[in-house]
Amino acid sequence: MRTWLDAAADLVLGAQCPGCMSPGLGCCAVCRAEVEGGRLQRWHPRHGAAEEVVLAAGGYAGATRQVLTAYKERQAWWLAPLLGRRLALAVAAGLRVTGARPPVLLVPVPSAPAAVRERGLDTTAELAHRAAAWLRRQGLxxxxxxxxxxxxxxADQVDLSAVERRANLAGAVAARRRGGDPDRWVVVDDVVTTGASLAEASRASAGQADVLFGAVVAATQARSEVAGQ
Known part of the structure; x- marks a missing residue:
């Protein structure tokens, strides 16, 4: 049943669920259930074997895609706890699949400085922060x-092919480890499409630490489900 707060949002704020655009504050129950019900997956590129182990909390489609887009492009930062928990579940699955043990450092794929200035937030770093906090509450x-x-x-990656994306990013990322950092890193991002960003981030990180795997909120292309969700 809709609440008076939902009705007020319709009239005064024009608020909508970011998943289905129905009127109301926050994610509606249906869209939240779809996001939270995403199946843990091991991502594989469309062509050939994966170069790295990449775990995703679900597929990049439906409500998950809409919610991620709202978070990144429409400043719906209140979605960070929901998406951060999904990223945390992907990290936990990766630890289970690889048999790796903490301590672990989650290292976000870097956002372009211009994008951070435009959005007012490093959205990927915020998800990494939320995921790490959730995992610590689980005792990790x-x-x-x-x-x-x-x-x-x-260059902007949106219209580039997989080959062009890798060429665009080749050698573009640098890593710097600081004193006190764990020597095991997990590279994290919001979405994996071709794997170019994760591959370049992993390459750079490998010079500083042992890169265990990659973890993302959602994945496109080929995938296989991970047991034990």
Missing amino acids: DVRSARRLRHRRPV
């Missing part, structure tokens, strides 16, 4: 930190 020694940066400008 997991932290997050921005240890990657772009060393040169890169």
Whole structure:
């Protein structure tokens, strides 16, 4: 049943669920259930074997895609706890699949400085922070930190092919480890499409620490479900 707060949002704020655009504050129950019900997956590229182990909390479709888009592009930052928990579940699945043990550092794929300025938030770093905090509440020694940066400008990846994306990012990311950092890192991102960003981030990170795997909120393309969700 809709509440008076939902009705007020319709009239005064024009608020909508980011998943289905129905009137009301926050995610509606149906869309939240769809996001939270995503199946843990091991992502594989469309062509060939995966170069890295990448775990995703669900597929990049439906309400999950809409919610991620709202978070990144429409400043719906209140979605960070929901999406951060999904990322945390992907990290936990990765630890289970690889047999790795904490302490672990979650290292977000770097956002372009211009994108951070435009959005007012490093959205991927915020998800990493939320995921690490959730995992610590489960008793796991997991932290997050921005240890990657772009060393040169890169083109917008949206309209590039998988080959073009890898060429665009080749050698573009640098890593810097700081004192006290765990020597085991997990590279994290919001979405994996071709794997180019994760591959470049992993390459850069490998010079500083043992990269265990990649973890994302959602994945496109081929995938296989992970047991034990």
